[in-house]
Amino acid sequence: MSYDVEKPDEQWRAELTPSEYAVLRQAATEPAFTGEYTNTKTKGVYSCRACGADLFTSETKFDSHCGWPSFFDPKDTDAVELIEDRSHGMVRTEVRCARCGSHLGHVFEGEGYGTPTDQRYCINSISLRLTEDEG
Numbered sequence: 083m084s085y086d087v088e089k090p091d092e093q094w095r096a097e098l099t100p101s102e103y104a105v106l107r108q109a110a111t112e113p114a115f116t117g118e119y120t121n122t123k124t125k126g127v128y129s130c131r132a133c134g135a136d137l138f139t140s141e142t143k144f145d146s147h148c149g150w151p152s153f154f155d156p157k158d159t160d161a162v163e164l165i166e167d168r169s170h171g172m173v174r175t176e177v178r179c180a181r182c183g184s185h186l187g188h189v190f191e192g193e194g195y196g197t198p199t200d201q202r203y204c205i206n207s208i209s210l211r212l213t214e215d216e217g
């Protein structure tokens with residue numbers, strides 16, 4: 083798999099903070115209820131903190147009470163890449179940025195949240211950067 087944005091590991095390490103690097107490049111998970119965007123209602127666009135690609139918008143963010151920012155749909159279907167993840171003894175679907183391959187979180191479905199897609203993109207705040215809508 084190759085991405086539009088590819089950098090050597092040492093460059094990612096230099097450009098990201100240690101906590102950003104751990105999540106984005108090593109697929110760590112930030113502790114629940116600690117991320118800066120968990121309860122954010124601000125209108126705007128969430129982009130990838132590693133490469134700046136637009137990934138999600140406030141339009142599809144909803145209150146999941148799971149401790150991480152949750153979206154029922156990405157901004158564009160091809161903005162994210164979905165990969166089967168069999169780590170930690172579970173079968174989950176990993177969500178990555180389609181432009182740079184950085185880890186964002188996981189997507190779950192059929193949980194009964196009553197959103198239009200019945201999906202929950204459970205995304206680490208630290209993988210995202212919110213740009214507020216103007217005006």
Ligand SMILES: [Zn+2]
Binds near residue numbers: 181
């Ligand atoms: Zn990216």
